[in-house]
Amino acid sequence: MADVAAMAGVSSQTVSRVANNRSNVEAETRRRVLSAMRVLGYRPNTAARALVTGQFRTLGLISFGFSRFGNARTVDAVIKVAQRAGYTVNMISIESQTERAVHDAFDQLRLQAVDGIVLVEAQTLDTPALRLPPGVPVVMADGDVSHRHPTVDTDQALGARLVTRHLLELGHRTVWHVAGPEDSYAARRRTASWHDTLKEAGAPVPPVLFGDWSAASGYEAGRHLLNRPEVTAVFAGNDQMALGVMRALTEAGRHIPGEISIAGFDDIDESGFFSPPLTTVRQDFDVLAEQIVSLMLGQIETGEAPSATAFVAPRLIVRASTGAPPPAGRR
Amino acid sequence: MADVAAMAGVSSQTVSRVANNRSNVEAETRRRVLSAMRVLGYRPNTAARALVTGQFRTLGLISFGFSRFGNARTVDAVIKVAQRAGYTVNMISIESQTERAVHDAFDQLRLQAVDGIVLVEAQTLDTPALRLPPGVPVVMADGDVSHRHPTVDTDQALGARLVTRHLLELGHRTVWHVAGPEDSYAARRRTASWHDTLKEAGAPVPPVLFGDWSAASGYEAGRHLLNRPEVTAVFAGNDQMALGVMRALTEAGRHIPGEISIAGFDDIDESGFFSPPLTTVRQDFDVLAEQIVSLMLGQIETGEAPSATAFVAPRLIVRASTGAPPPAGRR
DNA sequence: GATCCTTGTGTTTACGTAAACATCAGGGCA
DNA sequence: TGCCCTGATGTTTACGTAAACACAAGGATC
Structure with a gap:
């Protein structure tokens, strides 16, 4: 200089x-x-500049691996949006979803000097009222709304409602549900909304089967469903579990959607090429990321934490895995 | 203090x-x-410390989105290994794979002050002899070996050889191939190895079909293959394309593996639940990441760039999508 | 017993930048 | 004409740390 x-x-x-x-x-x-x-x-020199200003133009991001489709897409989108705003993203990936691990990640990011921290899929934590060390702006993606931090998420309830209604409108008497893990807030909201939609329609509410988002757990659930001849429609909490369910049914010789309709959630890249192509719900991760970053930058600039919660609307994608139920005689 | x-x-x-x-x-x-x-x-205070030492304990990582399974897994693994070594990872995600975009990303990372830069999937660049600005240690993951930077990659050739041989040993006269995009070095190496393996076995080499890694492109290829009654075995460059091929064949009423065997590459989480479950090749991304980070830290400490190229061995996973060819009469 | 080395600690300084304050010239206004 | 305000620029300083150097005390070596 x-x-x-x-x-x-x-x-x-x-x-x-x-x-x-x-x-x-x-x-x-x-x-x-x-x-x-x-x-x-x-x-x-960034270091010297940061030393004087106390600003780093860097965002910290804590995520739980990329195996969940939504996480990977959210992270990717946040990185791109932050880049456009002149921010760099410092990533931490956590294996176990304990409060302790999140705290450690938090500490590491604060050491590395970030201006704010984005927590992706924060809901899977032990403690619903997670106490994060103060002093750093935080935005939760896909997290529990009851937290004291601004939160951005897809409107999970709307998505589940769209799928459930779609199946009911096709003529199914009710819709079974393979839920995501109980400690996932997104899963809980999808399940609650499925439940409410059935109630509103006056449809009976069958027992919930729980999975862990993996295709393997969907397969398990599918095996159980085989014992229930009355099942004609299944809404799986995500596409991987839907794939597992489909696999179990196909293996047993059941025809989809002739005998049973299946729907998922996420619209992963492969869903359109499953056998048969999967009806599912598509989330808009780009909009989600825009909101996350804009809430974050707002906090960084003003120094205040808005208690806003932004919901992004998802969209139903109808493909060949859902159809009318079989005639009563053949059930 | x-x-x-x-x-x-x-x-x-x-x-x-x-x-x-x-x-x-x-x-x-x-x-x-x-x-x-x-x-x-x-x-x-990291900034003050960095100002004095010139070290940031931060790695830069340039990647082309997470849609390719291998990229996402590599990035995730690198982040975790770097964390264990006390390094934080600063991510940049690029849309277009031009040399210009890579240079810009490089600049941004140097501004943000990183100690070294990892380039994931570097092979898809226009220029094989990519000239990166000097002064920062670089490690290429999944990149062209001819580059002047240390490179770490899965042994793509071995993987392709394993699949091709597996199919030949099942009794297929030859194996067709749906390749990844031509500008992908990984795809080129898989294709070359498939070609060599057929030659060595004295099997005829059918024309190559090209895809772009997506299930949609695999579906296209599958439609073409339907016109070739002599096809009994197909090796797709990745699992998504394999899924697309399977979809096209299933749609046309072909039985897998009774009439045609299909194999993929990557072993994505869903592959075991396709209909039928997919035979494929599994890469060890954790080992890959270890090597990447260790090469990087070596460079940072010594200041010298080793011209090493490390290969990580993949593994064949045999499932239900491959089997013996149909008896000659039924072809 | 003198010299040297080692070990633990303090003092001074430099890293590169931006904030705070200082200065100066020129223009508008009473 | 004199005052004050404004805009362009320079000067000084602080940010928090680790390197470089200084120094004292104690033990080892001859």
Whole structure:
């Protein structure tokens, strides 16, 4: 920086002003400084800048691996949006979802000096009232709304309602449900909404089967469903479990959707090519990420935590895995 | 830090020594300082530390989105290994795979001050001899070996060989291939190895069909294959394309593996639950990540770039989508 | 017993930047 | 004409840390 100042014949402070795009620099001076910067290949030192300003233009992101489709997509989208806003993303991936692990991750990020922290899939924590160390802006993605931090999430309830209604409208007497793990807030909301939608429609509410989001757990659930000849429609908490259910049924010679209709949630890239292609719910992760980052930047700038909760609407994608129930005689 | 020094009755330099775990501090003094640090909730300021040392304990990672299974798994594993080594990972996600975009990402990471940069799936670049700005250690994951940077990758050739041989040994006269995009180095190596394996076995080499890794492109390829009654075995470049091929065949009433055998590459989480479950090749991303990070840290410490190329061996996973060819009469 | 090395500690300094304050020239206004 | 305000720029300082150097005390070596 000193070299640039010398070459341009100005003080280092003026160079700083140009580097930060301040207004009060004469056009001619600015031009000289910029050209000197280019010639010398000057690039501002982030560490020194951060030392003075206390700002790092970096966001921390804590996530629980990429195996859940929604997590991977959310992380990817947040990174891209943050980049556009001139922020870099510092990632931490946690194996176990204990409060302790989250705290450690939090500590590490604060050591690494980030301006704010995004917590993806925060709901799977032991403690619903997670106490995070104060002093850093936080935004929860896909988290429990009761938290004291701003939260952004897909409208899980709406998604589950869309699927359930779709199946009822096809003529099914009721819809069975393979839920995600009980400690997942997203899973709980999907399940609650499925339950409410059935109630509203006056349909009987069958017992819930629980899975863990994996295709294997869906397969298990599917094996159970085989013993219930009255089942004609199944809503799985995500596409992987739907795939597992389909596999179990197909293996047993059941025809989908002729005998049983199956629907999922997420619309992973492969869903359109399952046998048969899967009816599911698509989330808009790009919009989700926009909201997350904008809430975060707002907090960083104002220093205040809005208690806002933003919901992003999902969309029903109808494919070949759902259809009318078989005629009563064949059940 | 000054407060800690005052409370412990030592100089700030001694506090610094304790914080950095230097040896030359008396046990008693160390104890006093540590307790003072705890009481005051002291945490070292990364920016100041980086300003002095020029080290950030941060790795930059450039990746092309998470849609490719291998990328997502590699990124996740690298993050976890880096964390264990006390490094944080700063991620950049690029949409288009042009040299220009990579350069921009590189610049941004250097601004954010990282100690080294990992480039995931570097092979899809326009220029095989990518010229990266010097001065920062680089490790390529899944990249062209001809580059001047150390590279770590799965042994793609071995994987393709395992699948192809497996199919030949089942009695198939030859094996068709749905390849990944031509600009992908991984795809090229899988294809080349498939080709060589057929040659070695004296089997005829059918024309290659190209896809873009997506299930949709696999479906396209599958439709083409339907016109070729002589096809009894297909090796798809990844599991998604294999799924697409299976979908096309199933739709047309073909039985897998009774009439046609299908194999993939990657072993994505869902592959075991396709209809039928998919024979495929599993890569060990954890080992891959270990190698990447260790090569990186080596470079950072010594300042020298080893021209090493490390290959990680994959493993064949045999499931129900492959079997003996149909008897000649039924072909 | 003198010299040297080692060990534990303190003092001074530099890292590169932006904030705070200081200065100076020129223009508007009474 | 004199005052004050504004805009462009320079000067000084602080940010929190670790490196470099200094120094004292004690033990080992000859």
